[in-house]
Amino acid sequence: MASSTRRPLLSFLSITPRRRLSTTTAKSKETILAQGKSPSPLVKKLRHDLAAAHQLTARYGMDCLTWNHISARLPEEEGGGFLVTPGDMMYSEIQPEHILHSSENVTANVIHGAVYENRPDIHAIMHIHTHAVCTVSTLPQGLQCLVQDAAMFYNSIAYHPWEGISDDWGEQERIAKSLGPHAMTLMMQNHGACTLGGSVGEAWVRAFYLERTAQIQVATLSNPQGVIAPSQEVLEHAAKQTQGEYAPGKYEWDALVRMLEKEGIIKPLE
Numbered sequence: 001m002a003s004s005t006r007r008p009l010l011s012f013l014s015i016t017p018r019r020r021l022s023t024t025t026a027k028s029k030e031t032i033l034a035q036g037k038s039p040s041p042l043v044k045k046l047r048h049d050l051a052a053a054h055q056l057t058a059r060y061g062m063d064c065l066t067w068n069h070i071s072a073r074l075p076e077e078e079g080g081g082f083l084v085t086p087g088d089m090m091y092s093e094i095q096p097e098h099i100l101h102s103s104e105n106v107t108a109n110v111i112h113g114a115v116y117e118n119r120p121d122i123h124a125i126m127h128i129h130t131h132a133v134c135t136v137s138t139l140p141q142g143l144q145c146l147v148q149d150a151a152m153f154y155n156s157i158a159y160h161p162w163e164g165i166s167d168d169w170g171e172q173e174r175i176a177k178s179l180g181p182h183a184m185t186l187m188m189q190n191h192g193a194c195t196l197g198g199s200v201g202e203a204w205v206r207a208f209y210l211e212r213t214a215q216i217q218v219a220t221l222s223n224p225q226g227v228i229a230p231s232q233e234v235l236e237h238a239a240k241q242t243q244g245e246y247a248p249g250k251y252e253w254d255a256l257v258r259m260l261e262k263e264g265i266i267k268p269l270e
Contacts, residue, residue, distance in 0.1 A: 042075070044269060049201065049257070050083055050085075051098070056256055057091050057126075062207065064129045069107075069127050070126045072124045073124065081102050082116055084100055084102060085099070086100050088104075110167065112127070114179075115186075115194065119181070124201075126197075130214070134192055136214040138190055143187060149213055150209075151239050152248055153210065154238070154239040156239065184197070195210055197248070201252070201257075205253060
């Protein structure tokens with residue numbers, strides 16, 4: 001198998017304790033296979049997309065060793081819950097067969113579970129601790145929409161205060177309250193961020209542009225002359241455009257997956 005080319009980018013580390021969950025939502029791949037059920041085409045597609053998302057995250061320098069998570073909601077007829085990062089592998093190692101049904105990492109269940117339980121419109125989540133996003137998460141002004149790539153975040157970002165490592169199930173209610181019914185990005189202050197989507201591709205591409213937007217904002221902080229900020233009218237117009245013809249992932253995702261398949265990083269779906 002070919003190796004992916006990594007683009008260097010500094011990351012903040014978040015060392016998170018792991019424990020095995022004892023509920024039915026903690027079914028691993030082995031448990032599902034033990035039931036004698038072969039994965040449906042939908043589950044195969046979700047696993048394939050999640051594996052691609054992990055490989056791309058490593059390639060573009062948005063991973064953080066084995067930590068953080070990318071997930072996809074499973075419909076009730078497929079067992080419910082969600083498919084998610086295994087938590088004990090480097091992202092560049094992860095293939096479809098490594099994706100778990102729920103997670104052995106309590107933080108994944110607290111954060112991702114809070115979103116899925118309260119936002120039926122969300123079908124995928126990407127949680128990141130990238131360098132620029134973590135930097136912006138510490139700024140009192142929050143994320144600033146200064147360039148075209150930021151348009152999708154205008155009036156679509158929420159903020160959640162840091163409570164420490166997310167191993168408290170009580171935080172789920174507070175995460176849901178912070179997120180609200182409409183935001184597609186949750187900036188977790190002094191922590192990182194979650195990008196949401198109706199698909200794995202949408203959530204991943206939104207995370208890519210979030211990091212890019214944050215990098216540009218951080219770069220402007222050193223400019224003593226300040227910045228030229230877009231007008232509210234232009235931002236409102238551009239934000240509407242990113243909800244339709246230029247929605248995140250609409251044009252990028254299939255091309256990104258084809259790139260990985262052509263390079264032999266992941267196998268095409270049969």
